[in-house]
Amino acid sequence: MNNEIRYQNKTIRYRLNGWKTSAAVRLLLYAALAALLSFAFFPKLVPPTYDLKPGSIADKTILAPRQEVDAAATLRAKDAAVQQVQPVYQVVGLNNEALVDTLFDKLNQINADAEVKFEDKVSIYRTVLPQIVADHHARSVKTFRSSGAYSDTLLEELDRTIADQAYRIPEEAFFKFPRLTKEDLAAMQPVARDIVTKLMYDELQQVQSARAKVAELVSTSNLTKALSRELVQEIIRVSLSPNKFIDTRGTEEARVKAREETKPVYVNKGDVLVKRGDLITEELYKRLEDMDLLKTQSNYWPQLGLVLLSGMMVTFLYMYHRRTKAHIHDTNTQLIMLGLIYVLNIAVMKIIAYGQTDIPYIGYLAPTAMGAMLITILFDGTLAFGSTIVFAIIASVMFNTDPALMFDFRYGLLTLVAGWAGIFTMQKASQRSSILKAGIVVALFSALAMLSLLLMNDHVAENEILLTLAYSFSGGLLTAVLVIGLVPFFEALFGILSPLKLVELSNPNHPLLRKLLTETPGTYHHSVMVGNLSEAAAEAVGANGLLCRVGSYYHDIGKTKRPSYFIENQTNIENPHDRIDPALSKSIIVAHARDGVEMLRDYKMPKAICDIAEQHHGTTLLHYFYHKAKQQAEGEGREVKEEEFRYPGPKAQTKEAAIVGIADSVEAAVRSLRNPTMEQIDTMVHKIIKSRLDDGQLSDCDLTLKELDTIAKTLNETLLGIFHSRIEYPNEGAS
Incomplete structure (x- = not known):
């Protein structure tokens, strides 16, 4: 009978305590731990979404969650670059000196023919001289086209521009050309050639400006006869032509190149997309839509990435727990206690992080080593080492204030140094006063870690150095105070006998x-x-x-x-x-x-x-x-x-x-x-x-x-x- 009662009591006790070793409960606890890590990472790693419509007013300032090309701004930048491209011109040498020689050859030929009457000479000059000029330009264009030296569009522009700016010899000049003697023409030809050469040396887009200088240049020549001076000016003017022409094709190629070489305009992570009180225009709405910042969109990639990160970390913790001597993997009660330590440590870090917007550098005050010291006291140092790495990752995300980064290594380093200093100090602790001593060690090492980083930065202000060191040192002392207060809580709640409690007993x-x-x-x-x-x-x-x-x-x-x-x-x-x-x-x-x-x-x-x-x-x-x-x-x-x-x-x-x-x-x-x-x-x-x-x-x-x-x-x-x-x-x- 007694054996039967003992067996029944044992069965009831086993059923009541079965959850402590249940694999299903253990799985739920690790899932809860993954949810906790996701909660800690969520605000920093997953961009928020907003319920906005075109025409509405933004009720808060919205920052860019990542770097992305600003399509509208890039298009405007390309258009601006195209507008800044100056037309491309080509200077084309038309051998105008040869045209001068041809004109004087024709004048010498006609004037030397005594059988041709004066009236006929006038009529010939009226027809032949313009034709000589036109033929000269036509031959030049044909030569350029056959050689392929210039594009067809440039030669078409050349033809059009020369025709538009062609010079018409005055009618009275045709009556005067037959009066020129052979000696007059011989004196006029070198003067005309020199002046044409000189004027055509410049780039002439509008030839009228060069023709305006002809009279002045002729007046300084060695010609003494008034008739020679007058007619040489006409020959020079008709021989001048534009030599600088717009290259439509080259201009278009330059504009295409400018458009292609214009760098994309980026919206950098952390840039203000919308200020509080701004009107949401169609362009702003499209930009927010491209950034996946609207609640109407179903972009779950950031959330999926966060779940993968948290799941991977919990998987590593699970594998790490199986290889420690703390028996975390065997007893769900201890896993609950470990999870509660994580909750408290993350909660304290979260509270400090809320003050970062108003108080600079207060993140260094966070008692990130609290969890590591509690785990060392209530479990063992090996388990605390692995947990400290997790806390360091959380701190580097939670206290990061640079929108361009996902992790701030300074807080991760501070957490590692503070946590490991606490672990080494607490492993041989035998009295509660040891916690205070460990807090002082944590404070010193935290301050030294931050001082080392500050000394490597030449641009840190003195007040920043003082605040950083003060906060990091105070964080170590705050860690000791919290650990001293929380150890009895865990001992009472879970019936844990810490080494400190056992030594006291x-x-x-x-x-x-x-x-x-x-x-x-x-x-x-x-x-x-x-x-x-x-x-x-x-x-x-x-x-x-x-x-x-x-x-x-x-x-x-x-x-x-x-x-x-x-x-x-x-x-x-x-x-x-x-x-x-x-x-x-x-x-x-x-x-x-x-x-x-x-x-x-x-x-x-x-x-x-x-x-x-x-x-x-x-x-x-x-x-x-x-x-x-x-x-x-x-x-x-x-x-x-x-x-x-x-x-x-x-x-x-x-x-x-x-x-x-x-x-x-x-x-x-x-x-x-x-x-x-x-x-x-x-x-x-x-x-x-x-x-x-x-x-x-x-x-x-x-x-x-x-x-x-x-x-x-x-x-x-x-x-x-x-x-x-x-x-x-x-x-x-x-x-």
């Missing part, structure tokens, strides 16, 4: 330990010995050695209610069990576990300590009183059941409780030996462990056979050191 001035020492000195000495043994054994198998030591100090506190009934306290007195019934003796002995738990709970002792006191005997049998009762019952014809002389349990549920139970039995058994030898100790240790194993006392904890073997070896070594002076070595003297 091991203080001999604790009321219960003073009571144990003064009222039951034998039990106190026994508890100290058990503490030494159990701590060494626990550390050998990776269990909590400090918990075993402190739990051993309190495991027999219940004996203070009836100290004289326990053999270690029976100094120079008669054993009271010799005079009472074995059943009553059994009741007194087994009661010390129950009494101890009640006393510990009255003093609000942590659950782990209470569990060790309650479970260290498990349901073991009190062999001495059982056999004594059995001998008495045989004479009376009664039957004594073994279950009546067992401890009520429960059996050890943790490695620590089981190790304390083994160490308790081993210490008591070895102490009963006179001058124990190494062989006796080894035999006794293995016998006790085997007995507990065969009796099923270790079935509810997760100690393996290999670990039990390690425990046995460690207990042997420790006992050898304790009883060294009393051990007799075979064939050797006492050493």
Whole structure:
């Protein structure tokens, strides 16, 4: 019946506590952690969207979430570049000096022919001279076209421009040309040629300006006859032509090149797209649409990227947790506690980040090392190292104020330095004052880290240096204050026994330990010995050695209610069990576990300590009183059941409780030996462990056979050191 009740209780307890090891719950917790990271990253890594329409008024200033080409501005820049391109002109040499020679050859030829009448000469000049000019230009164009030196469009422009600016010789000049003698023409030709050469040396887009200079140039020549001066001017003017022509094709090519070479105009990340109060024009609306900043759009790529980043980080954390000694992967309770530390650390960072808009450099005040120090105290340093990297990534995103960047490495570096400084300082901490010391170390290293960055920047103002150092140093002190306040909270909420709490409980001035020492000195000495043994054994198998030591100090506190009934306290007195019934003796002995738990709970002792006191005997049998009762019952014809002389349990549920139970039995058994030898100790240790194993006392904890073997070896070594002076070595003297 009792076995059935115990089985039912065990089943109910397993079902109630099943969530602690449930894989589904663990998956949900990691998903919640990924959601937490996404929440921390979201405002900085995912651009917000706005509910705007063309014609509406912007209720807030909108910044560009990324760098992107501004299509409208780029088009305007290209158009402006095209407008700035000047027309391309080509200077074309038309050999006008040869035209002058041709005209004088024709004048010499006609004037020298005496058979041609004056009136006929006038008529010939009226027709021939313009034709000579036209033919000269036509031949030049034909030559250029056949050589391919100039484009057709340029030659067409040349033809049109020369025709538009052609000079018409006055009618009266045709009546004067026949009067020129051979000598006159010979004197006029070099003058005309020189002046044409001189005037055509310039680039002439409008030839009229050059023709206006002819009279002045002729007046300075060596011609003395008025008729020669007058007619040479006409020959020069008709021989002049434009030589600079607009190149339509070249101009278009230059404009195309200018358009192509115009660099795109970018909207940089963080640039103001819309100011608060601006009217949303069609152009602004299109720009916001191109930037995926409108709620009407369904662009989920940033959110997908954020989910991938958070999922990747949580995956790495999961793999990292599986390889640490903190058993995070095995116990959902501890995973919840770790998640709560993440929540608190991110929340504090978030609060500080809100003040960045109003208070410059306040981000350096953030106690980013708080999470790392809490994890070091409540778990271990290895787990804290990995978490610090996560906190550094979060800080570099959360405190980033440069819109052009996604991460600000300064805050990431500060978090790494502060966190790792806190971890190294707290790993050997044994008092709560150590947290304050660690905070000072964190403050110093944080300030040094920021000072190193500031010294590498030559353009930092003095006030910026002072503020940065002040905030970073204060952040370390703030970290210590928060950790000191939060450690008791976690200890109470999760029943966690931090190393600091355990060290405090091991203080001999604790009321219960003073009571144990003064009222039951034998039990106190026994508890100290058990503490030494159990701590060494626990550390050998990776269990909590400090918990075993402190739990051993309190495991027999219940004996203070009836100290004289326990053999270690029976100094120079008669054993009271010799005079009472074995059943009553059994009741007194087994009661010390129950009494101890009640006393510990009255003093609000942590659950782990209470569990060790309650479970260290498990349901073991009190062999001495059982056999004594059995001998008495045989004479009376009664039957004594073994279950009546067992401890009520429960059996050890943790490695620590089981190790304390083994160490308790081993210490008591070895102490009963006179001058124990190494062989006796080894035999006794293995016998006790085997007995507990065969009796099923270790079935509810997760100690393996290999670990039990390690425990046995460690207990042997420790006992050898304790009883060294009393051990007799075979064939050797006492050493």
